[in-house]
Amino acid sequence: MSNIQMVDLKSQYLKIKTQIDREVLDTISSTKYINGPKVHEFSSNLSKYLGCKHVIPCANGTDALQIALMSCNLKPGDEVICPSFTYVATAEVVALLGLKPVMADVDENTFNMCVEHIEPLITSKTKAIVPVHLFGQSTNMEEILILAKKHDLFVIEDNAQAIGSNYKFSNGEIKKTGTIGHIGTTSFFPSKNLGCYGDGGAMFTNDDNLAEKMKMIANHGQNKRYYHKVTGCNSRLDSIQAAILNVKLKYLDQYNSNREKMAKTYDIGFGDVEHLSIPFRSPNSTHVFHQYTLKTSTDYRDKLIKYLTEKEIPAMIYYPVPLYRQEAFSSYVPENFSLDNIEKLCNSVFSLPIHSEKENSQQEKIIEAVRSFFNSI
Ligand SMILES: Cc1ncc(COP(=O)(O)O)c(C=O)c1O
The missing domain is CATH 3.40.640.10 (Type I PLP-dependent aspartate aminotransferase-like (Major domain))
Known part of the structure; x- marks a missing residue:
């Protein structure tokens, strides 16, 4: 692999x-x-x-x-x-x-x-x-x-x-x-x-x-x-x-549909995992899965990312810090400004590999690793 x-x-x-x-x-x-x-x-x-x-x-x-x-x-x-x-x-x-x-602020689900x-x-x-x-x-x-x-x-x-x-x-x-x-x-x-x-x-x-x-x-x-x-x-x-x-x-639709297939396989793999929320699908939009982004609690997330990294599985946090908390934007917001949903999201989201070139064995390894992490807590 x-x-x-x-x-x-x-x-x-x-x-x-x-x-x-x-x-x-x-x-x-x-x-x-x-x-x-x-x-x-x-x-x-x-x-x-x-x-x-x-x-x-x-x-x-x-x-x-x-x-x-x-x-x-x-x-x-x-x-x-x-x-x-x-x-x-x-x-x-x-x-x-x-x-x-x-x-x-943004919607917690979409x-x-x-x-x-x-x-x-x-x-x-x-x-x-x-x-x-x-x-x-x-x-x-x-x-x-x-x-x-x-x-x-x-x-x-x-x-x-x-x-x-x-x-x-x-x-x-x-x-x-x-x-x-x-x-x-x-x-x-x-x-x-x-x-x-x-x-x-x-x-x-x-x-x-x-x-x-x-x-x-x-x-x-x-x-x-x-x-x-x-x-x-x-x-x-x-x-x-x-x-x-x-x-x-010429391949964009094919690429997007490959991403969606990968997302569906993840959905099935993670749908029954407690403490984990799979991506919400809006009824009025198709999803081209630029990212496959799940939610869990902060504590689990940080431990999970460490666990995956040890197994050479990449996972990313998009986005760890709200824009209003970035130094560059400090003059546009009052001190201690905060938005409820974004605070929660920055503390709970993580994204797993997703792209147009699904390789089954790799995806199985990712799903198995995430499941085994949550089974062990
Ligand atoms: C939502 C969003 N807007 C704008 C950009 C900027 O695009 P570029 O990196 O091509 O300047 C990106 C790129 O990551 C993005 O994800």
């Missing part, structure tokens, strides 16, 4: 090696390294896949969030509500732009921010909401859209962890996550469900004006060469990464 890793990128690459290697070599010999045809091809393929009018590629998922916010004409001091149980990038870009990140967490935080300065579809499952977007419309707020979906996930509205309409709000953003970091072999990201929108603005901002604020309309940045997806993503996009 090979070493168990959180994500098995090597096996995934070997299965598509011939196509990837050919695409990469073709791109190198084309010499169209920046904004070449591969980038346009990928953006058009992803746009078809998502059913979204505009896909604007950029350098990474953090830039995607930053550019999305920059396109909304916000003023310094404007408030942006985001969950405090997420990867730092979500709130970091808000602060970086001189805006105020307003830290919201790990996502809901209207009941957002609504009490809305003030006259609130201009945008950034829901994060954490670990691969959609936030309740229908309710968020209604709330946003009522208060005239931008909705920017941070879809870095949920690409390919489907959200179902109460009227039966289905949309891909990231295409529901005004703008959606994603990351193509290698371990993401759709990952490249370096850094990459993209913004999605159905709004022509926002698309135009984001394209311009990502390109030094120019829409005509050497004529700079606004202050922008330099954020590009390079052609080699686009060529790789073009190949991998």
